[in-house]
Amino acid sequence: KQEVTQIPAALSVPEGENLVLNCSFTDSAIYNLQWFRQDPGKGLTSLLLIQSSQREQTSGRLNASLDKSSGRSTLYIAASQPGDSATYLCAVKFTGGGNKLTFGTGTQLKVEL
Amino acid sequence: GAGVSQSPRYKVAKRGQDVALRCDPISGHVSLFWYQQALGQGPEFLTYFQNEAQLDKSGLPSDRFFAERPEGSVSTLKIQRTQQEDSAVYLCASSLDAGTGHGQYFGPGTRLTVT
Numbered sequence: 001k002q003e004v005t006q007i008p009a010a011l012s013v014p015e016g017e018n019l020v021l022n023c024s025f026t027d028s029a030i031y032n033l034q035w036f037r038q039d040p041g042k043g044l045t046s047l048l049l050i051q052s053s054q055r056e057q058t059s060g061r062l063n064a065s066l067d068k069s070s071g072r073s074t075l076y077i078a079a080s081q082p083g084d085s086a087t088y089l090c091a092v093k094f095t096g097g098g099n100k101l102t103f104g105t106g107t108q109l110k111v112e113l
Numbered sequence: 114g115a116g117v118s119q120s121p122r123y124k125v126a127k128r129g130q131d132v133a134l135r136c137d138p139i140s141g142h143v144s145l146f147w148y149q150q151a152l153g154q155g156p157e158f159l160t161y162f163q164n165e166a167q168l169d170k171s172g173l174p175s176d177r178f179f180a181e182r183p184e185g186s187v188s189t190l191k192i193q194r195t196q197q198e199d200s201a202v203y204l205c206a207s208s209l210d211a212g213t214g215h216g217q218y219f220g221p222g223t224r225l226t227v228t
Contacts, residue, residue: 004155034216043117043204044156044219051214089155091217098169099144099211103155 002027002094006104013080014112021075021107023090028068031093034101035064035075038087047088048075052095080111115139117220119205125226126195134190134223138207145188146206146217147180156204162188163212195227 003026013019023033032051036044048057048064050073056065063076077084087108091101118137126132138145143164148156149172158172164185173180177196182188192199202224206217 032214032216036219041224043119043221044206046216046218049216091155093211093214098171099161099163099208100146100158100169100172101148101156101206101217102158105153105155 004104006107010108012110023073025071025092029095031095034091036089082111084111119220123224131193136188136205142207144208144211148204150202197227200227
């Protein structure tokens with residue numbers, strides 16, 4: 001079964017700290033992987049999209065890496081700020097799984113002053 | 114530009130009522146998806162359209178759920194005879210063309226509460 005797992009489920013860090021969120025997937029045959037941010041009561045905001053042929057993508061303080069062979073992706077957030085507090089979701093489009101995204105359960109991040 | 118919009122944002126239905134949820138995708142996006150998100154969980158796929166064609170409805174939980182996109186733009190998700198377990202946030206996403214690797218962009222969701 002094609003599944004996506006995110007660890008940890010929750011994370012609390014002081015402002016200014018660099019942090020890494022982890023995503024693992026059970027099948028290395030993926031088309032692409034997308035990281036999202038979800039604020040309470042809101043929809044999903046797309047952060048980064050990595051195609052299967054890419055190793056990483058960067059946007060501002062965010063960097064996402066992809067290692068298909070080990071079934072892992074990481075989202076690195078540099079110099080965290082209280083405004084980064086949200087739930088971060090990893091979603092995979094598996095090859096042969098149609099065009100749908102399979103989501104992890106998310107990591108709830110709190111950045112404290 | 115305008116993103117994906119959904120209406121209503123909140124819906125309270127009594128058990129047994131029918132509901133209709135609307136999604137307006139980003140203009141020009143040919144792919145449209147519906148997902149269901151339970152509290153504390155990631156979204157779960159329901160169904161997928163490419164233009165007006167419903168290509169995948171494998172995630173619809175029962176025959177009470179029905180989706181349509183008759184003109185290849187606006188989509189409606191209908192739930193008949195709502196049950197308490199249908200309470201969730203229903204998210205719509207669109208993509209320029211999901212079949213060619215473009216990302217999906219989500220609307221704010223409709224929170225459905227069945228009492």
